[in-house]
Amino acid sequence: MxxxxxxxxxxxxxxxNMASFVPAYFQLLSAAFADSVPAERLFLELTRGIEAMDANDGSGSSNEDAFKAVFYPALGLCREELQPVFERFYIEEFPKLRSITRxxxxxxxxxxxxxxxxxxxxxxxxxxxxxxxxxxxxxxxxxxxxxxxxxxxxxxxxxxxxxxxxxxxxxxxxxxxxxxxxxxxxxxxxxxxxxxxxxxxxxxxxxxxxxxxxxxxxxxxxxxxxxxxxxxxxxxxxxxxxxxxx
Ligand SMILES: [Mg+2]
The missing domain is CATH 3.40.50.1000 (HAD superfamily/HAD-like)
Incomplete structure (x- = not known):
């Protein structure tokens, strides 16, 4: 049953289609972070953050904590500094990606x-x-x-x-x-x-x-x-x- x-x-x-969505997402995200992190560096550290989440086995920290433990120290920037950039990005920029989808x-x-x-x-x-x-x-x-x-x-x-x-x-x-x-x-x-x-x-x-x-x-x-x-x-x-x- x-x-x-x-x-x-x-x-x-x-x-x-992720082949269209991912590049568009990254372009918007790197623009939002342009004042603090160069795009290539952002891409590298995002990739490492995703790898850290993929290594999560369900028994430990949340994916969010696994990501942040890798992402913020690698950039040498504090979480308090970048967190508001992420939050603003998802409210103001992310909605622009809707047109790629149906x-x-x-x-x-x-x-x-x-x-x-x-x-x-x-x-x-x-x-x-x-x-x-x-x-x-x-x-x-x-x-x-x-x-x-x-x-x-x-x-x-x-x-x-x-x-x-x-x-x-x-x-x-x-x-x-x-x-x-x-x-x-x-x-x-x-x-x-x-x-x-x-x-x-x-x-x-x-x-x-x-x-x-x-x-x-x-x-x-x-x-x-x-x-x-x-x-x-x-x-x-x-x-x-x-x-x-x-
Ligand atoms: Mg799918």
């Missing part, structure tokens, strides 16, 4: 269907962005947290692992109080949505349409997913028609 549905966000519920056809319908039958619904987006940035992207997808009472939205502040490994999915199961087989993970990214969720024993659905696999790294790699855990592949319409029967 399906008790919880986990949805990836980018290129699953929101059309947001709502995914069928997203609202499938989320509404997921909520029916008293199921828990999770926005399982890679938790390397702060809550304010995830909630804006949900809004762009037509899935505002004001309209939907998600049981969990993963972000940098509330998670202790990333989609780099199965610890992220273990943490979600723990928060929900669910067994893996009671859940379904729906996502477009084979390596981050399918493989580590299946490693935890969670059944998965691979979203490959109607836009097709949008990210160059989203296709199946060498890592297989056991056939019995791959419940299907296709569009959100396919998920919608499958949900009532599982």
């Amino acid at each position: 399906l008790k919880a549905v986990l949805f990836d966000l980018d290129d699953t519920l929101l059309i947001n 709502p995914m056809p069928g997203a609202r319908g499938v989320v509404e269907q997921a909520f029916s039958g008293d199921r828990q619904v999770v926005i399982a987006t890679n938790p390397v962005f702060p809550r304010v940035a995830v909630e804006q992207r949900l809004d762009w997808a037509g899935l505002s947290v004001l309209d939907f009472a998600f049981d969990l939205v993963t972000h940098i502040e509330n998670m202790h692992a990333t989609k780099a490994g199965s610890a992220y999915y273990r943490e979600i199961l723990s928060v929900l109080g669910r067994e893996p087989q009671e859940c379904l993970m729906v996502g477009d990214d084979w390596q981050r949505d399918m493989v580590p969720a299946a490693q935890m024993g969670i059944p998965v659905f691979w979203v490959t349409g109607p836009e097709g696999v949008a990210s160059p790294w989203a296709g199946p790699g060498d890592d297989p997913v056991p056939e019995e855990l791959l419940t299907g592949r296709g569009s959100l319409e396919d998920v919608l028609s499958m949900l009532p029967s599982i």
Whole structure:
């Protein structure tokens, strides 16, 4: 019996090609930090900060703390100095990225269907962005947290692992109080949505349409997913028609 549905966000519920989004995001961010940090240095230290979060195994500090422990000392700047720059950036600049994205056809319908039958619904987006940035992207997808009472939205502040490994999915199961087989993970990214969720024993659905696999790294790699855990592949319409029967 399906008790919880986990949805990836980018290129699953929101059309947001990372190959376009990431450079645009970094351009805005480096402009916001231009007075304090050169762009190349910012990129280097952001990358290291993300690596520190990817090394998080769910048992220690939050992703936010793991990031900050690496990022601020490396730049030789104090947290108090840069924190307000980040906060202002997410309120004033981040909304400009909305035009790069589009709502995914069928997203609202499938989320509404997921909520029916008293199921828990999770926005399982890679938790390397702060809550304010995830909630804006949900809004762009037509899935505002004001309209939907998600049981969990993963972000940098509330998670202790990333989609780099199965610890992220273990943490979600723990928060929900669910067994893996009671859940379904729906996502477009084979390596981050399918493989580590299946490693935890969670059944998965691979979203490959109607836009097709949008990210160059989203296709199946060498890592297989056991056939019995791959419940299907296709569009959100396919998920919608499958949900009532599982
Ligand atoms: Mg995705």
